[in-house]
Amino acid sequence: MIKGSVRILFILILGLQLTSAQESSEYIGAIKLNDSAIITYKVKFNINYDQVEGYSITDFGGDHETKSKLKGIYNPSTREISFNEYDIVYTKSDVIHDDFCFVHFEPTYFKPGKTKYFKGDFKGEFSDGEECISGELFLNAAENVEKRMEKMSKKINKSDQVADSIKQKAKDLKLLEKLNMNILKKSQVTSVFSKNKTVSLLIYDGGQEDGDMISIKLNGDFILRRHTISKEVKTVEVPLTSKKTIIEVIADGVGTMSTNTAVIEIHDGVNKIRAMTNLEKNQSTQIHVLQKRQ
Numbered sequence: 419m420i421k422g423s424v425r426i427l428f429i430l431i432l433g434l435q436l437t438s439a440q441e442s443s444e445y446i447g448a449i450k451l452n453d454s455a456i457i458t459y460k461v462k463f464n465i466n467y468d469q470v471e472g473y474s475i476t477d478f479g480g481d482h483e484t485k486s487k488l489k490g491i492y493n494p495s496t497r498e499i500s501f502n503e504y505d506i507v508y509t510k511s512d513v514i515h516d517d518f519c520f521v522h523f524e525p526t527y528f529k530p531g532k533t534k535y536f537k538g539d540f541k542g543e544f545s546d547g548e549e550c551i552s553g554e555l556f557l558n559a560a561e562n563v564e565k566r567m568e569k570m571s572k573k574i575n576k577s578d579q580v581a582d583s584i585k586q587k588a589k590d591l592k593l594l595e596k597l598n599m600n601i602l603k604k605s606q607v608t609s610v611f612s613k614n615k616t617v618s619l620l621i622y623d624g625g626q627e628d629g630d631m632i633s634i635k636l637n638g639d640f641i642l643r644r645h646t647i648s649k650e651v652k653t654v655e656v657p658l659t660s661k662k663t664i665i666e667v668i669a670d671g672v673g674t675m676s677t678n679t680a681v682i683e684i685h686d687g688v689n690k691i692r693a694m695t696n697l698e699k700n701q702s703t704q705i706h707v708l709q710k711r712q
Contacts, residue, residue: 442464443461443559445557449540452553460478465492468494471490473486481510481606488503503521508610508611519550538555604702611710612689614686616656616686621683623647624679628674631669633645633667636665637664664704669700
């Protein structure tokens with residue numbers, strides 16, 4: 419009986435150790451460059467013993483939004499974390515892959531599951547190691563930011579001096595933050611980098627069905643016409659036969675609620691990008707899939 423109890427206690431302790439060894443963290447904040455420019459910044463990463471792995475989003479919601487992979491080191495003795503961006507998943511900037519300045523965050527005190535705010539210096543490097551711009555990084559726990567947004571939204575909704583249209587926008591902002599996805603805007607190009615020969619587009623309604631309708635063109639030719647978005651997932655396979663494949667998403671109808679908000683997931687076997695259109699009727703947005711060198 420004692421041996422059995424000891425065995426159970428050992429399993430429980432081992433389970434706790436394994437759980438604590440894999441901490442998932444999400445932070446929202448900003449980059450302050452040496453020229454005093456401020457850029458929004460978001461990171462989400464897992465700590466597996468001493469290894470850090472995840473992604474960052476620079477200028478999220480902006481015209482140059484870029485999602486990059488990151489990896490780094492966590493030192494449990496000194497409780498310091500450091501990480502480097504090293505590969506672009508997608509970008510809305512016209513900067514080509516090799517000219518992108520990657521963040522290299524220097525070792526900073528961090529306690530998994532406890533640290534709600536941290537800051538530190540970073541230096542930027544191109545993919546060939548040449549230094550570019552540098553500055554400071556400031557990050558708050560995403561849960562704290564979401565709580566502030568909820569309080570702000572409640573105040574706006576209770577106010578008689580705020581127009582209903584603004585109240586709706588506040589609700590939409592809250593929704594979009596929770597969905598944590600890439601917003602596809604009119605006349606915008608989102609560049610996705612892939613080594614695969616095909617990508618899959620998964621199309622569906624992520625909220626209340628209201629009759630949104632889209633068409634999709636592949637290099638100028640229709641591959642989907644006037645498709646009404648629903649909860650049922652529509653999958654479209656897209657072959658990548660050239661260095662740049664142009665996918666155009668057109669809003670044929672906006673339904674009964676606000677703008678066209680179709681959810682489009684882009685899968686290439688390695689990365690998954692979850693995006694949402696934000697288009698008026700007849701507006702369009704483009705996704706360029708660029709082949710990376712093998």
